[in-house]
Amino acid sequence: MKKFGSMLMAMALGMSMLVGCGSGTANTGTTGTEEGAKTIDKLTVAFVPSKEPAEIVTATEPLKGMLKEELAKEGYNVGEVEITVGTSFEAVGEALSAGTADVGLIPGGTYVLYDDGAEPILTATRDALSIESDNAKDWNDKKPTTGLDEQVTFYRSLIIAGPSEKGQELAAKVNAGEALTWEDLNSANWSMMSTTSPAGYIYPSLWLQENYGKSLTDLASVVQADSYGSAMARLASGQLDIVVGYADLRRDNEEKWTSEFGRTASIWDETNVIGVTPGIYNDTVSVSTTSKIMTDEFKKALQNAFINIGNTDAGKEVIAIYSHNGYQVASPSDYDNERAAQKLIQELNAAK
Structure with missing residues:
Protein backbone atom coordinates (compact mmCIF):
# COMPACT_ATOMS: atom_id res chain seq x y z
CA MET A 1 0.00 0.00 0.00
CA LYS A 2 2.89 2.38 0.69
CA LYS A 3 4.11 1.75 -2.82
CA PHE A 4 0.59 2.43 -4.08
CA GLY A 5 0.42 5.76 -2.23
CA SER A 6 3.81 6.80 -3.54
CA MET A 7 2.84 5.82 -7.07
CA LEU A 8 -0.36 7.89 -6.86
CA MET A 9 1.53 10.97 -5.75
CA ALA A 10 4.28 10.57 -8.31
CA MET A 11 1.86 10.08 -11.16
CA ALA A 12 -0.32 13.00 -10.04
CA LEU A 13 2.68 15.29 -9.93
CA GLY A 14 3.85 14.02 -13.31
CA MET A 15 0.48 14.67 -14.88
CA SER A 16 0.44 18.13 -13.31
CA MET A 17 3.68 18.97 -15.08
CA LEU A 18 2.50 17.56 -18.38
CA VAL A 19 -0.86 19.31 -18.32
CA GLY A 20 0.79 22.53 -17.22
CA CYS A 21 2.72 22.57 -20.46
CA GLY A 22 -0.49 22.90 -22.45
CA SER A 23 -2.10 26.09 -23.65
CA GLY A 24 -4.01 28.11 -21.10
CA THR A 25 -6.13 29.95 -23.68
CA ALA A 26 -8.92 28.83 -25.94
CA ASN A 27 -9.49 29.63 -29.59
CA THR A 28 -12.91 31.12 -30.16
CA GLY A 29 -14.90 30.00 -33.15
CA THR A 30 -17.86 31.44 -35.07
CA THR A 31 -19.64 34.27 -33.28
CA GLY A 32 -23.31 34.06 -32.50
CA THR A 33 -24.06 37.00 -34.75
CA GLU A 34 -23.03 35.12 -37.87
CA GLU A 35 -25.46 33.19 -40.02
CA GLY A 36 -25.77 29.53 -39.19
CA ALA A 37 -25.52 29.95 -35.41
CA LYS A 38 -27.02 26.96 -33.62
CA THR A 39 -29.68 27.27 -30.95
CA ILE A 40 -29.64 25.47 -27.60
CA ASP A 41 -32.92 26.01 -25.78
CA LYS A 42 -31.63 25.05 -22.35
CA LEU A 43 -28.27 24.10 -20.84
CA THR A 44 -28.32 22.49 -17.38
CA VAL A 45 -25.16 22.73 -15.27
CA ALA A 46 -25.04 20.71 -12.04
CA PHE A 47 -22.69 21.21 -9.09
CA VAL A 48 -21.89 18.75 -6.30
CA PRO A 49 -22.68 19.98 -2.74
CA SER A 50 -19.11 20.41 -1.54
CA LYS A 51 -20.22 23.75 -0.09
CA GLU A 52 -23.60 24.85 1.24
CA PRO A 53 -26.04 24.61 -1.72
CA ALA A 54 -27.40 28.14 -1.23
CA GLU A 55 -23.85 29.49 -1.21
CA ILE A 56 -23.05 27.70 -4.47
CA VAL A 57 -26.23 28.93 -6.19
CA THR A 58 -25.53 32.53 -5.18
CA ALA A 59 -21.85 32.46 -6.13
CA THR A 60 -22.44 30.84 -9.53
CA GLU A 61 -25.37 33.03 -10.65
CA PRO A 62 -23.07 35.16 -12.89
CA LEU A 63 -21.91 31.96 -14.62
CA LYS A 64 -25.22 31.83 -16.49
CA GLY A 65 -24.55 35.03 -18.41
CA MET A 66 -20.87 34.22 -18.86
CA LEU A 67 -21.64 30.86 -20.47
CA LYS A 68 -24.26 32.36 -22.77
CA GLU A 69 -21.83 35.07 -23.87
CA GLU A 70 -18.88 32.73 -24.46
CA LEU A 71 -20.98 30.08 -26.21
CA ALA A 72 -22.37 32.77 -28.52
CA LYS A 73 -18.79 33.43 -29.62
CA GLU A 74 -18.57 29.73 -30.45
CA GLY A 75 -21.68 29.86 -32.63
CA TYR A 76 -24.29 28.70 -30.11
CA ASN A 77 -27.23 30.81 -29.00
CA VAL A 78 -28.31 29.43 -25.61
CA GLY A 79 -31.79 30.39 -24.46
CA GLU A 80 -31.46 29.44 -20.77
CA VAL A 81 -28.68 28.26 -18.49
CA GLU A 82 -29.98 26.44 -15.42
CA ILE A 83 -27.66 25.88 -12.47
CA THR A 84 -28.54 23.19 -9.93
CA VAL A 85 -26.85 21.71 -6.87
CA GLY A 86 -27.27 17.99 -6.35
CA THR A 87 -28.40 16.53 -3.04
CA SER A 88 -25.22 14.40 -3.10
CA PHE A 89 -22.17 13.80 -5.26
CA GLU A 90 -23.84 10.64 -6.57
CA ALA A 91 -27.02 12.52 -7.47
CA VAL A 92 -25.05 14.68 -9.91
CA GLY A 93 -23.36 11.61 -11.41
CA GLU A 94 -26.75 9.99 -11.86
CA ALA A 95 -28.13 13.14 -13.49
CA LEU A 96 -25.29 13.14 -16.02
CA SER A 97 -25.84 9.44 -16.74
CA ALA A 98 -29.55 10.02 -17.22
CA GLY A 99 -29.07 13.13 -19.35
CA THR A 100 -31.11 15.31 -17.00
CA ALA A 101 -27.95 17.38 -16.48
CA ASP A 102 -25.85 18.37 -19.49
CA VAL A 103 -22.72 19.50 -17.64
CA GLY A 104 -21.47 18.58 -14.17
CA LEU A 105 -18.67 20.04 -12.07
CA ILE A 106 -17.69 16.87 -10.23
CA PRO A 107 -14.65 15.33 -8.54
CA GLY A 108 -12.63 12.67 -10.31
CA GLY A 109 -14.01 10.00 -8.00
CA THR A 110 -17.59 10.81 -8.97
CA TYR A 111 -16.71 10.86 -12.67
CA VAL A 112 -15.03 7.44 -12.46
CA LEU A 113 -18.07 5.91 -10.81
CA TYR A 114 -20.34 7.26 -13.56
CA ASP A 115 -18.00 7.11 -16.54
CA ASP A 116 -20.53 5.08 -18.51
CA GLY A 117 -22.64 8.24 -18.79
CA ALA A 118 -20.16 11.04 -18.22
CA GLU A 119 -17.04 12.30 -19.99
CA PRO A 120 -14.47 14.74 -18.55
CA ILE A 121 -13.72 17.57 -20.97
CA LEU A 122 -11.74 19.80 -18.58
CA THR A 123 -9.62 19.53 -15.46
CA ALA A 124 -9.65 22.39 -12.97
CA THR A 125 -6.45 24.13 -12.00
CA ARG A 126 -6.01 25.58 -8.54
CA ASP A 127 -3.51 27.64 -6.60
CA ALA A 128 -0.62 25.66 -5.20
CA LEU A 129 -0.38 25.86 -1.43
CA TYR A 281 -6.07 14.77 -9.55
CA ASN A 282 -8.29 17.84 -9.68
CA ASP A 283 -12.05 18.15 -10.21
CA THR A 284 -13.57 17.75 -13.65
CA VAL A 285 -15.98 19.61 -15.85
CA SER A 286 -17.79 16.58 -17.24
CA VAL A 287 -20.52 16.34 -19.84
CA SER A 288 -23.36 13.87 -20.17
CA THR A 289 -22.89 11.31 -22.93
CA THR A 290 -26.66 10.77 -23.00
CA SER A 291 -27.67 14.43 -23.23
CA LYS A 292 -29.59 15.17 -26.43
CA ILE A 293 -27.69 18.42 -27.00
CA MET A 294 -24.19 17.03 -26.50
CA THR A 295 -22.23 16.72 -29.75
CA ASP A 296 -18.48 16.74 -30.36
CA GLU A 297 -18.76 20.30 -31.67
CA PHE A 298 -20.69 21.46 -28.60
CA LYS A 299 -18.16 19.78 -26.28
CA LYS A 300 -15.42 21.80 -27.94
CA ALA A 301 -17.48 24.96 -27.56
CA LEU A 302 -17.98 24.22 -23.86
CA GLN A 303 -14.25 23.62 -23.40
CA ASN A 304 -13.45 26.97 -24.96
CA ALA A 305 -16.18 28.74 -22.99
CA PHE A 306 -15.05 27.45 -19.58
CA ILE A 307 -11.36 28.06 -20.34
CA ASN A 308 -12.08 31.64 -21.42
CA ILE A 309 -14.24 32.25 -18.34
CA GLY A 310 -11.44 30.95 -16.15
CA ASN A 311 -9.03 33.38 -17.78
CA THR A 312 -10.99 36.45 -16.61
CA ASP A 313 -11.01 38.04 -13.17
CA ALA A 314 -14.81 37.91 -13.02
CA GLY A 315 -14.78 34.25 -14.04
CA LYS A 316 -12.14 33.37 -11.47
CA GLU A 317 -14.30 34.96 -8.79
CA VAL A 318 -17.20 32.69 -9.73
CA ILE A 319 -15.30 29.40 -9.95
CA ALA A 320 -13.39 30.17 -6.73
CA ILE A 321 -16.39 28.67 -4.89
CA TYR A 322 -14.82 25.30 -5.77
CA SER A 323 -11.22 26.49 -5.27
CA HIS A 324 -10.85 26.43 -9.07
CA ASN A 325 -8.61 28.99 -10.71
CA GLY A 326 -8.94 27.96 -14.36
CA TYR A 327 -9.35 24.96 -16.67
CA GLN A 328 -7.27 22.83 -18.99
CA VAL A 329 -8.39 20.22 -21.52
CA ALA A 330 -8.80 16.79 -19.94
CA SER A 331 -8.85 13.18 -21.09
CA PRO A 332 -10.54 10.18 -19.41
CA SER A 333 -7.08 8.59 -19.03
CA ASP A 334 -6.06 11.45 -16.70
CA TYR A 335 -8.21 9.74 -14.08
CA ASP A 336 -6.77 6.23 -14.34
CA ASN A 337 -5.19 6.67 -10.89
CA GLU A 338 -8.63 7.48 -9.55
CA ARG A 339 -9.96 4.28 -11.10
CA ALA A 340 -7.20 2.31 -9.37
CA ALA A 341 -8.04 3.97 -6.05
CA GLN A 342 -11.76 3.28 -6.44
CA LYS A 343 -11.10 -0.33 -7.37
CA LEU A 344 -8.93 -0.83 -4.31
CA ILE A 345 -11.56 0.68 -2.01
CA GLN A 346 -14.24 -1.58 -3.50
CA GLU A 347 -12.02 -4.63 -3.04
CA LEU A 348 -11.33 -3.69 0.58
CA ASN A 349 -15.03 -3.23 1.31
CA ALA A 350 -15.95 -6.49 -0.46
CA ALA A 351 -13.39 -8.40 1.61
CA LYS A 352 -15.08 -7.43 4.90
Whole structure:
Protein backbone atom coordinates (compact mmCIF):
# COMPACT_ATOMS: atom_id res chain seq x y z
CA MET A 1 0.00 0.00 0.00
CA LYS A 2 2.89 2.38 0.69
CA LYS A 3 4.11 1.75 -2.82
CA PHE A 4 0.59 2.43 -4.08
CA GLY A 5 0.42 5.76 -2.23
CA SER A 6 3.81 6.80 -3.54
CA MET A 7 2.84 5.82 -7.07
CA LEU A 8 -0.36 7.89 -6.86
CA MET A 9 1.53 10.97 -5.75
CA ALA A 10 4.28 10.57 -8.31
CA MET A 11 1.86 10.08 -11.16
CA ALA A 12 -0.32 13.00 -10.04
CA LEU A 13 2.68 15.29 -9.93
CA GLY A 14 3.85 14.02 -13.31
CA MET A 15 0.48 14.67 -14.88
CA SER A 16 0.44 18.13 -13.31
CA MET A 17 3.68 18.97 -15.08
CA LEU A 18 2.50 17.56 -18.38
CA VAL A 19 -0.86 19.31 -18.32
CA GLY A 20 0.79 22.53 -17.22
CA CYS A 21 2.72 22.57 -20.46
CA GLY A 22 -0.49 22.90 -22.45
CA SER A 23 -2.10 26.09 -23.65
CA GLY A 24 -4.01 28.11 -21.10
CA THR A 25 -6.13 29.95 -23.68
CA ALA A 26 -8.92 28.83 -25.94
CA ASN A 27 -9.49 29.63 -29.59
CA THR A 28 -12.91 31.12 -30.16
CA GLY A 29 -14.90 30.00 -33.15
CA THR A 30 -17.86 31.44 -35.07
CA THR A 31 -19.64 34.27 -33.28
CA GLY A 32 -23.31 34.06 -32.50
CA THR A 33 -24.06 37.00 -34.75
CA GLU A 34 -23.03 35.12 -37.87
CA GLU A 35 -25.46 33.19 -40.02
CA GLY A 36 -25.77 29.53 -39.19
CA ALA A 37 -25.52 29.95 -35.41
CA LYS A 38 -27.02 26.96 -33.62
CA THR A 39 -29.68 27.27 -30.95
CA ILE A 40 -29.64 25.47 -27.60
CA ASP A 41 -32.92 26.01 -25.78
CA LYS A 42 -31.63 25.05 -22.35
CA LEU A 43 -28.27 24.10 -20.84
CA THR A 44 -28.32 22.49 -17.38
CA VAL A 45 -25.16 22.73 -15.27
CA ALA A 46 -25.04 20.71 -12.04
CA PHE A 47 -22.69 21.21 -9.09
CA VAL A 48 -21.89 18.75 -6.30
CA PRO A 49 -22.68 19.98 -2.74
CA SER A 50 -19.11 20.41 -1.54
CA LYS A 51 -20.22 23.75 -0.09
CA GLU A 52 -23.60 24.85 1.24
CA PRO A 53 -26.04 24.61 -1.72
CA ALA A 54 -27.40 28.14 -1.23
CA GLU A 55 -23.85 29.49 -1.21
CA ILE A 56 -23.05 27.70 -4.47
CA VAL A 57 -26.23 28.93 -6.19
CA THR A 58 -25.53 32.53 -5.18
CA ALA A 59 -21.85 32.46 -6.13
CA THR A 60 -22.44 30.84 -9.53
CA GLU A 61 -25.37 33.03 -10.65
CA PRO A 62 -23.07 35.16 -12.89
CA LEU A 63 -21.91 31.96 -14.62
CA LYS A 64 -25.22 31.83 -16.49
CA GLY A 65 -24.55 35.03 -18.41
CA MET A 66 -20.87 34.22 -18.86
CA LEU A 67 -21.64 30.86 -20.47
CA LYS A 68 -24.26 32.36 -22.77
CA GLU A 69 -21.83 35.07 -23.87
CA GLU A 70 -18.88 32.73 -24.46
CA LEU A 71 -20.98 30.08 -26.21
CA ALA A 72 -22.37 32.77 -28.52
CA LYS A 73 -18.79 33.43 -29.62
CA GLU A 74 -18.57 29.73 -30.45
CA GLY A 75 -21.68 29.86 -32.63
CA TYR A 76 -24.29 28.70 -30.11
CA ASN A 77 -27.23 30.81 -29.00
CA VAL A 78 -28.31 29.43 -25.61
CA GLY A 79 -31.79 30.39 -24.46
CA GLU A 80 -31.46 29.44 -20.77
CA VAL A 81 -28.68 28.26 -18.49
CA GLU A 82 -29.98 26.44 -15.42
CA ILE A 83 -27.66 25.88 -12.47
CA THR A 84 -28.54 23.19 -9.93
CA VAL A 85 -26.85 21.71 -6.87
CA GLY A 86 -27.27 17.99 -6.35
CA THR A 87 -28.40 16.53 -3.04
CA SER A 88 -25.22 14.40 -3.10
CA PHE A 89 -22.17 13.80 -5.26
CA GLU A 90 -23.84 10.64 -6.57
CA ALA A 91 -27.02 12.52 -7.47
CA VAL A 92 -25.05 14.68 -9.91
CA GLY A 93 -23.36 11.61 -11.41
CA GLU A 94 -26.75 9.99 -11.86
CA ALA A 95 -28.13 13.14 -13.49
CA LEU A 96 -25.29 13.14 -16.02
CA SER A 97 -25.84 9.44 -16.74
CA ALA A 98 -29.55 10.02 -17.22
CA GLY A 99 -29.07 13.13 -19.35
CA THR A 100 -31.11 15.31 -17.00
CA ALA A 101 -27.95 17.38 -16.48
CA ASP A 102 -25.85 18.37 -19.49
CA VAL A 103 -22.72 19.50 -17.64
CA GLY A 104 -21.47 18.58 -14.17
CA LEU A 105 -18.67 20.04 -12.07
CA ILE A 106 -17.69 16.87 -10.23
CA PRO A 107 -14.65 15.33 -8.54
CA GLY A 108 -12.63 12.67 -10.31
CA GLY A 109 -14.01 10.00 -8.00
CA THR A 110 -17.59 10.81 -8.97
CA TYR A 111 -16.71 10.86 -12.67
CA VAL A 112 -15.03 7.44 -12.46
CA LEU A 113 -18.07 5.91 -10.81
CA TYR A 114 -20.34 7.26 -13.56
CA ASP A 115 -18.00 7.11 -16.54
CA ASP A 116 -20.53 5.08 -18.51
CA GLY A 117 -22.64 8.24 -18.79
CA ALA A 118 -20.16 11.04 -18.22
CA GLU A 119 -17.04 12.30 -19.99
CA PRO A 120 -14.47 14.74 -18.55
CA ILE A 121 -13.72 17.57 -20.97
CA LEU A 122 -11.74 19.80 -18.58
CA THR A 123 -9.62 19.53 -15.46
CA ALA A 124 -9.65 22.39 -12.97
CA THR A 125 -6.45 24.13 -12.00
CA ARG A 126 -6.01 25.58 -8.54
CA ASP A 127 -3.51 27.64 -6.60
CA ALA A 128 -0.62 25.66 -5.20
CA LEU A 129 -0.38 25.86 -1.43
CA SER A 130 2.43 27.21 0.71
CA ILE A 131 2.75 23.82 2.42
CA GLU A 132 3.43 20.70 0.37
CA SER A 133 4.47 17.78 2.57
CA ASP A 134 3.60 14.16 3.35
CA ASN A 135 4.28 14.91 7.02
CA ALA A 136 1.29 16.08 9.08
CA LYS A 137 3.49 17.91 11.59
CA ASP A 138 4.87 20.12 8.79
CA TRP A 139 1.34 21.40 8.10
CA ASN A 140 1.05 22.41 11.76
CA ASP A 141 4.52 23.87 12.18
CA LYS A 142 4.17 26.06 9.09
CA LYS A 143 0.52 27.14 9.37
CA PRO A 144 -1.44 29.07 8.32
CA THR A 145 -1.63 27.61 4.85
CA THR A 146 -1.67 30.22 2.09
CA GLY A 147 -2.09 30.12 -1.69
CA LEU A 148 0.67 30.62 -4.24
CA ASP A 149 0.55 32.04 -7.77
CA GLU A 150 1.69 28.68 -9.20
CA GLN A 151 -1.10 26.58 -10.73
CA VAL A 152 -1.39 22.82 -10.14
CA THR A 153 -3.76 20.07 -11.24
CA PHE A 154 -3.69 18.06 -8.02
CA TYR A 155 -4.51 18.53 -4.35
CA ARG A 156 -4.31 16.54 -1.15
CA SER A 157 -6.79 15.40 1.45
CA LEU A 158 -6.05 16.20 5.08
CA ILE A 159 -7.19 14.48 8.25
CA ILE A 160 -7.97 17.46 10.51
CA ALA A 161 -8.39 17.35 14.30
CA GLY A 162 -10.59 20.02 15.88
CA PRO A 163 -10.79 21.89 19.20
CA SER A 164 -12.52 19.11 21.16
CA GLU A 165 -10.62 17.45 24.00
CA LYS A 166 -10.03 14.33 21.89
CA GLY A 167 -9.02 16.36 18.84
CA GLN A 168 -6.47 18.31 20.86
CA GLU A 169 -5.17 15.10 22.44
CA LEU A 170 -4.48 13.54 19.04
CA ALA A 171 -2.93 16.75 17.68
CA ALA A 172 -0.61 16.98 20.68
CA LYS A 173 0.75 13.51 19.98
CA VAL A 174 1.39 14.32 16.31
CA ASN A 175 3.06 17.62 17.14
CA ALA A 176 5.26 15.88 19.71
CA GLY A 177 6.48 13.54 16.98
CA GLU A 178 4.57 10.53 18.35
CA ALA A 179 2.83 8.03 16.09
CA LEU A 180 -0.93 7.70 16.42
CA THR A 181 -2.31 4.23 17.03
CA TRP A 182 -5.49 2.75 15.62
CA GLU A 183 -6.91 2.86 19.14
CA ASP A 184 -6.24 6.62 19.22
CA LEU A 185 -8.11 7.18 15.97
CA ASN A 186 -10.91 4.75 16.74
CA SER A 187 -11.71 6.57 19.99
CA ALA A 188 -12.57 9.79 18.10
CA ASN A 189 -15.76 10.98 16.40
CA TRP A 190 -15.16 11.31 12.65
CA SER A 191 -16.94 12.90 9.69
CA MET A 192 -16.65 11.75 6.08
CA MET A 193 -18.27 12.70 2.80
CA SER A 194 -20.01 10.41 0.28
CA THR A 195 -18.17 7.33 -0.98
CA THR A 196 -17.29 8.89 -4.36
CA SER A 197 -15.60 11.92 -2.80
CA PRO A 198 -11.83 11.63 -3.32
CA ALA A 199 -10.87 14.00 -0.50
CA GLY A 200 -13.78 13.16 1.79
CA TYR A 201 -13.72 9.37 1.56
CA ILE A 202 -11.54 7.55 -0.98
CA TYR A 203 -8.07 8.88 -0.19
CA PRO A 204 -8.56 9.10 3.60
CA SER A 205 -9.61 5.44 3.47
CA LEU A 206 -6.45 4.66 1.53
CA TRP A 207 -4.44 6.54 4.17
CA LEU A 208 -6.00 4.44 6.92
CA GLN A 209 -5.42 1.26 4.93
CA GLU A 210 -1.78 2.08 4.29
CA ASN A 211 -1.03 3.00 7.90
CA TYR A 212 -3.40 0.82 9.92
CA GLY A 213 -4.91 -1.80 7.61
CA LYS A 214 -8.35 -0.19 8.11
CA SER A 215 -10.78 2.10 6.28
CA LEU A 216 -13.19 4.83 7.31
CA THR A 217 -16.05 2.37 7.64
CA ASP A 218 -14.08 0.41 10.26
CA LEU A 219 -14.21 3.35 12.68
CA ALA A 220 -16.45 2.99 15.71
CA SER A 221 -17.93 6.47 15.27
CA VAL A 222 -18.13 8.01 11.80
CA VAL A 223 -20.97 10.01 10.21
CA GLN A 224 -21.49 11.13 6.61
CA ALA A 225 -21.90 14.88 6.27
CA ASP A 226 -24.16 16.47 3.67
CA SER A 227 -21.55 19.17 2.99
CA TYR A 228 -18.11 20.25 4.11
CA GLY A 229 -19.64 23.36 5.64
CA SER A 230 -21.85 21.37 7.99
CA ALA A 231 -18.93 19.09 8.88
CA MET A 232 -16.78 22.09 9.84
CA ALA A 233 -19.61 23.58 11.89
CA ARG A 234 -19.84 20.33 13.88
CA LEU A 235 -16.05 20.23 14.26
CA ALA A 236 -16.16 23.75 15.70
CA SER A 237 -18.94 22.80 18.13
CA GLY A 238 -17.04 19.78 19.41
CA GLN A 239 -19.60 17.29 18.13
CA LEU A 240 -16.85 15.93 15.90
CA ASP A 241 -13.20 15.36 16.72
CA ILE A 242 -11.91 14.74 13.18
CA VAL A 243 -12.95 15.91 9.71
CA VAL A 244 -11.44 14.68 6.45
CA GLY A 245 -11.41 16.96 3.43
CA TYR A 246 -9.49 18.83 0.76
CA ALA A 247 -6.41 20.81 1.77
CA ASP A 248 -8.12 24.20 1.22
CA LEU A 249 -10.91 23.33 3.64
CA ARG A 250 -9.63 25.45 6.53
CA ARG A 251 -8.82 28.38 4.25
CA ASP A 252 -12.38 28.27 2.94
CA ASN A 253 -13.83 28.29 6.47
CA GLU A 254 -11.37 30.65 8.15
CA GLU A 255 -13.84 33.55 8.45
CA LYS A 256 -16.85 31.38 9.28
CA TRP A 257 -14.94 29.70 12.11
CA THR A 258 -15.43 32.79 14.26
CA SER A 259 -18.28 34.64 12.52
CA GLU A 260 -20.73 31.73 12.13
CA PHE A 261 -19.38 28.72 14.01
CA GLY A 262 -19.05 30.53 17.34
CA ARG A 263 -15.33 30.15 18.00
CA THR A 264 -13.26 32.94 19.50
CA ALA A 265 -9.80 31.72 18.49
CA SER A 266 -8.57 31.33 14.90
CA ILE A 267 -9.18 28.13 12.95
CA TRP A 268 -5.40 27.86 12.63
CA ASP A 269 -4.98 27.94 16.40
CA GLU A 270 -7.72 25.40 17.06
CA THR A 271 -7.22 22.80 14.33
CA ASN A 272 -4.29 20.59 13.42
CA VAL A 273 -3.45 18.11 10.68
CA ILE A 274 -2.95 14.55 11.89
CA GLY A 275 -2.73 12.84 8.49
CA VAL A 276 -1.92 13.68 4.85
CA THR A 277 -2.88 11.67 1.76
CA PRO A 278 -1.09 11.36 -1.60
CA GLY A 279 -2.00 13.83 -4.35
CA ILE A 280 -5.46 13.70 -5.95
CA TYR A 281 -6.07 14.77 -9.55
CA ASN A 282 -8.29 17.84 -9.68
CA ASP A 283 -12.05 18.15 -10.21
CA THR A 284 -13.57 17.75 -13.65
CA VAL A 285 -15.98 19.61 -15.85
CA SER A 286 -17.79 16.58 -17.24
CA VAL A 287 -20.52 16.34 -19.84
CA SER A 288 -23.36 13.87 -20.17
CA THR A 289 -22.89 11.31 -22.93
CA THR A 290 -26.66 10.77 -23.00
CA SER A 291 -27.67 14.43 -23.23
CA LYS A 292 -29.59 15.17 -26.43
CA ILE A 293 -27.69 18.42 -27.00
CA MET A 294 -24.19 17.03 -26.50
CA THR A 295 -22.23 16.72 -29.75
CA ASP A 296 -18.48 16.74 -30.36
CA GLU A 297 -18.76 20.30 -31.67
CA PHE A 298 -20.69 21.46 -28.60
CA LYS A 299 -18.16 19.78 -26.28
CA LYS A 300 -15.42 21.80 -27.94
CA ALA A 301 -17.48 24.96 -27.56
CA LEU A 302 -17.98 24.22 -23.86
CA GLN A 303 -14.25 23.62 -23.40
CA ASN A 304 -13.45 26.97 -24.96
CA ALA A 305 -16.18 28.74 -22.99
CA PHE A 306 -15.05 27.45 -19.58
CA ILE A 307 -11.36 28.06 -20.34
CA ASN A 308 -12.08 31.64 -21.42
CA ILE A 309 -14.24 32.25 -18.34
CA GLY A 310 -11.44 30.95 -16.15
CA ASN A 311 -9.03 33.38 -17.78
CA THR A 312 -10.99 36.45 -16.61
CA ASP A 313 -11.01 38.04 -13.17
CA ALA A 314 -14.81 37.91 -13.02
CA GLY A 315 -14.78 34.25 -14.04
CA LYS A 316 -12.14 33.37 -11.47
CA GLU A 317 -14.30 34.96 -8.79
CA VAL A 318 -17.20 32.69 -9.73
CA ILE A 319 -15.30 29.40 -9.95
CA ALA A 320 -13.39 30.17 -6.73
CA ILE A 321 -16.39 28.67 -4.89
CA TYR A 322 -14.82 25.30 -5.77
CA SER A 323 -11.22 26.49 -5.27
CA HIS A 324 -10.85 26.43 -9.07
CA ASN A 325 -8.61 28.99 -10.71
CA GLY A 326 -8.94 27.96 -14.36
CA TYR A 327 -9.35 24.96 -16.67
CA GLN A 328 -7.27 22.83 -18.99
CA VAL A 329 -8.39 20.22 -21.52
CA ALA A 330 -8.80 16.79 -19.94
CA SER A 331 -8.85 13.18 -21.09
CA PRO A 332 -10.54 10.18 -19.41
CA SER A 333 -7.08 8.59 -19.03
CA ASP A 334 -6.06 11.45 -16.70
CA TYR A 335 -8.21 9.74 -14.08
CA ASP A 336 -6.77 6.23 -14.34
CA ASN A 337 -5.19 6.67 -10.89
CA GLU A 338 -8.63 7.48 -9.55
CA ARG A 339 -9.96 4.28 -11.10
CA ALA A 340 -7.20 2.31 -9.37
CA ALA A 341 -8.04 3.97 -6.05
CA GLN A 342 -11.76 3.28 -6.44
CA LYS A 343 -11.10 -0.33 -7.37
CA LEU A 344 -8.93 -0.83 -4.31
CA ILE A 345 -11.56 0.68 -2.01
CA GLN A 346 -14.24 -1.58 -3.50
CA GLU A 347 -12.02 -4.63 -3.04
CA LEU A 348 -11.33 -3.69 0.58
CA ASN A 349 -15.03 -3.23 1.31
CA ALA A 350 -15.95 -6.49 -0.46
CA ALA A 351 -13.39 -8.40 1.61
CA LYS A 352 -15.08 -7.43 4.90
